[in-house]
Amino acid sequence: MKLFFSAGEASGDVHGASLAREIKKIDPETEILGFGGNLMEESGVKLVRNYKNYNIMGVVDVLKNLRKIFQLLDDLTEIIRAEKPDLLILIDYPDFNWRLARRVKKFGVKILSYIPPSAWAWRKGRAKDCAAIADVFIAIFPFELPVYQATGAKIYFLGNPLVDTVKTSMSKDQARKFFGIKDSEQVILLMPGSRKQEIKLLLPPMLETAKLLPDKRFFLSVADGMEKLIDVKGLNIELVNSSRRYDLMQVADAAIATSGTVILEAALLNLPCVVLYKMNSLNFLIGKLLVDIKYFSLPNILADEEILPELLQNDVTPEKISAEVIKILENHAEIVGKLQSACSKLGEQGAAARVAKKILETAGDKS
Numbered sequence: 001m002k003l004f005f006s007a008g009e010a011s012g013d014v015h016g017a018s019l020a021r022e023i024k025k026i027d028p029e030t031e032i033l034g035f036g037g038n039l040m041e042e043s044g045v046k047l048v049r050n051y052k053n054y055n056i057m058g059v060v061d062v063l064k065n066l067r068k069i070f071q072l073l074d075d076l077t078e079i080i081r082a083e084k085p086d087l088l089i090l091i092d093y094p095d096f097n098w099r100l101a102r103r104v105k106k107f108g109v110k111i112l113s114y115i116p117p118s119a120w121a122w123r124k125g126r127a128k129d130c131a132a133i134a135d136v137f138i139a140i141f142p143f144e145l146p147v148y149q150a151t152g153a154k155i156y157f158l159g160n161p162l163v164d165t166v167k168t169s170m171s172k173d174q175a176r177k178f179f180g181i182k183d184s185e186q187v188i189l190l191m192p193g194s195r196k197q198e199i200k201l202l203l204p205p206m207l208e209t210a211k212l213l214p215d216k217r218f219f220l221s222v223a224d225g226m227e228k229l230i231d232v233k234g235l236n237i238e239l240v241n242s243s244r245r246y247d248l249m250q251v252a253d254a255a256i257a258t259s260g261t262v263i264l265e266a267a268l269l270n271l272p273c274v275v276l277y278k279m280n281s282l283n284f285l286i287g288k289l290l291v292d293i294k295y296f297s298l299p300n301i302l303a304d305e306e307i308l309p310e311l312l313q314n315d316v317t318p319e320k321i322s323a324e325v326i327k328i329l330e331n332h333a334e335i336v337g338k339l340q341s342a343c344s345k346l347g348e349q350g351a352a353a354r355v356a357k358k359i360l361e362t363a364g365d366k367s
Helices: 010-026 038-042 059-064 066-083 094-105 125-131 142-149 172-179 196-212 242-249 261-268 281-290 298-303 318-330 332-346 351-364
Strands: 002-006 031-036 046-050 087-091 111-114 136-139 155-157 187-191 217-222 237-241 254-258 273-277 310-312
Touching: 002 010, 002 066, 002 094, 010 031, 010 038, 010 087, 010 351, 031 038, 031 066, 038 046, 046 066, 066 094, 087 094, 087 351, 094 111, 111 351, 125 142, 136 142, 136 351, 142 155, 142 298, 172 242, 187 196, 187 242, 196 254, 196 273, 196 318, 217 242, 237 242, 242 261, 254 261, 254 318, 261 273, 261 298, 261 332, 273 318, 298 332, 310 318, 318 332
Parallel strands: 002 031, 002 087, 031 046, 087 111, 111 136, 136 155, 187 217, 187 254, 217 237, 254 273, 273 310
Antiparallel strands: none
C-alpha cells in the first residue's frame, strides 16, 4: 500500500503525523510519501518536499512567490504521477491542495479530503466542486456533513482530534500551586492569538478590561518571543508562555480570547470565554456578504445556541468585555454544563485511529 499526504502548514503537519503513526500501527508495511513538515517525517512519512521551504502567507507574499508556488505544484504533480499512490490524502490547506487535486485527478489518482473546505459557512457551492474531485471526505465537526451530503459526497465524521490532544500536564491542585493561585482568587486568562493583526486589534481592549476588574487576577498567554513586545507594566497581569495554556485553562474561571480553535480547546477544559473578533472595515463588509452563520465560535456552533458571549467589531470594548466576564462568573456552573454538552458532539477519544482505518479502507477499495 502506498499513500501520499499533502499538508502545507504547521497544523496539517500535526494531523499528518498523528495519522501516519496510527496507519503504521495498523499496517507497518504501508509506504507514506508526502508534502509536510518535520513531525510527519519523524512519524514515518518520506518527505518529498518540506512545507517550511514554502511557508508563504498574505496576499502580497503569495503574489511575489507565484512562480515558486506553481513550481511546487508542478513538482508534486509529477512525483504523484510517477509514484502512483493508492490514495492522495489532502490535509486541510485548501487553496493549494485542491489545485493539486484537480491536476492529479486527471490521471486517475483516488483522493481523500481530511478537514475539507468550510463550505458550511461560506461558498456553499464549493462543496459541489470538491465532491466532483474527491472520492471520500472526513470532517472534524458534525455540522460540516449536510452541505456535502447534499451533493452526494461520501463524507464521514469520525471524531475531532482535539479530544485527544487537549491534555493538561498536571492536576488542578498542582497547577494552582505552580502558578501561585490562591483558592480565594478569581483568575481570568487573556488569549489574544498569535497573528500580529489579531494582537494589534484585540490585545489593547483586553488590557484595558483588566483595569476595570482590579479584584481579579489576570494571566496573558503569549507565544515564544512575544514577551518582549508586550508591555503590562502597572497592570495586574502576568505573562505565561502559551505552551502552558492548557494547565492554566483548567484553573482559570473565565477567559477573554480571540475567536479560533483556542475557544474549543478552552471549552474541552470547561473554561468559558468571552469571544472576540475584529478585522479592518473592508474585510468585515466583504465577510458579511460571503459568510452565512449565526455564530462564529465553535462551541456555539456545535450547540446551536449562544453559550459563550461573542463580541464583534465595534462591540469589542473594555466595558462590554468586562460586563460579559462578570456574567460568566455569575453563571459559571450553567455555562460549563452547556459547554460539556456541546463538546460531547465531538466524539470519543481515538479519532486519529478511526481516520487511519478509513484511509486504509479507502486506499484498498478498488471498486
